Amino acid sequence: MKKFKTVLCGCGHRGIHLAKLAQQTGEFDIVAVCDLYLDKAEDTAKEISEKYNISVKPFQYVNDMYDEMKPEAVIIACSWEDHARMACEAMERGIAVGLEVGGAYSEQECWDLVDTYERTKTPFMFLENVCYNKGELIATSLARNGRLGKVVYCSGAYGHDIREEIASGNKMRHYRLRNYINRNCDNYPTHEIGPIAKILDINRGNRFTNLISMASTGAHGLTEYVNEHEEYADLRGVEFKQADVVETFIRCENGELISIKLDTTLPRVCQRDLVIAGTKGRYEGNMCSVQLEGEFSIFSWDYKNEYGTEDKYSEYLPPIWADMDEEKKEAGHGGMDYLEMVEWAKALRAGGDMPIDVYDAVSWMCITYLTEKSIAEGSVMVNIPDFTRGKYKTRPRQDVTDIPVVKAKEREKLNQVDGSITGNY
Secondary structure (H helix, E strand, C coil): CCCEEEEEECCCHHHHHHHHHHHHHCCEEEEEEECCCHHHHHHHHHHHHHHHCCCCEEECCHHHHHHHHCCCEEEECCCHHHHHHHHHHHHHCCCEEEEECCCCCCHHHHHHHHHHHHHHCCCEEEECHHHHCHHHHHHHHHHHCCCCCCEEEEEEEEECCCHHHHHCHHHHCCCHHHHHHHCCCCCCCHHHHHHHHHHCCECCCECEEEEEEEECCCCHHHHHHHHHCHHHHHHCCCCCCCCCEEEEEEEECCCCEEEEEEECCCCCCCECCCEEEECCEEEEHHHCEEEECCCCCCCCCCHHHHCCHHHHHHHHCCHHHHCCCHHHHCCCHHHHHHHHHHHHHHHHHHCCCCCCCHHHHHHHHHHHHHHHHHHHCCCCEEECCCCCCCHHHCCCCCCCCCCCCCCHHHHHHHCEECCEECCCC
């Protein structure tokens, strides 16, 4: 089977990881990498070449790489500021784009992505790995099979203590630092909003209509952190604009309410706080818990009994996840990184829409500049553009992978507990 001749733009930690994953799938051949910091490109090329016994060429400038290597696909994992521009440049050349996640800086960036895609029809995949996570896929499958009833509320968060990564920005030459100095917004919304948007059929029969965002006052967590660690003395006195916590509410055309949160500069364990709540049940990601009406006691205060109950519903896992071996699960974030690369390759071979397309990308990325606007104007409500120009009304549903249909007898089996039927299905 012919592999896709692929290059990497952006040789930071995430870019290197994605390039290795792509090579590991056997679907892509990484032939070159580039980074404005040439030493990073050279180190990355050497690392990938040695690991996979292949020849990878380093470049400093992307156009030089495109001209010489003539790639079929590109993984874009450079600084957030450059994502849209570089994706558009690749699409203009007919190079299939795999765009790493990040927020947009303006509405114009989003329209540039849409307009370029619609004009060139170059394949575009937004690499939101969380859409392929086990819990998110179970929640999607439960919703598609009607087990949650009508979904009316969803929430999620990028809850991750990344103070060390931010504060190391000068040393690591990493773009996150300058964003935390200069912006106050939900700068990284797609991990939480992506799976929710897919479940709610955003851009395919439904859409985001408006949002309102609020931020805590000050950047106390990050300021105290750099003041207490000698290795970050260069940042003492720097005024960080990014608030410790940003919360945002989003309304959908079909009536659903969404709550998302950015929480990255206070001590905490890493959690996404995913909740999918419907009239017949709910999924809670932090607890890996499925709570279906009739299958648990609504009067029990011992919520610990509900931890890990998603394992009872393995029949709802898509085959692509259930068939994945441990080596692939260990390839990154429990397997979801590997799956997104495999599904991207599958879509490239099949043609047609990508599992996470340009309309998904801009609908999720726009949250960043819109929350920035809402906060700056005193937490006002702002409208969310319809980047499909009305096509969302008739676009059919498309999940990121095939969702199994669990038959009635299988549902009955799932509801069987100690010889008695406790469910309502």
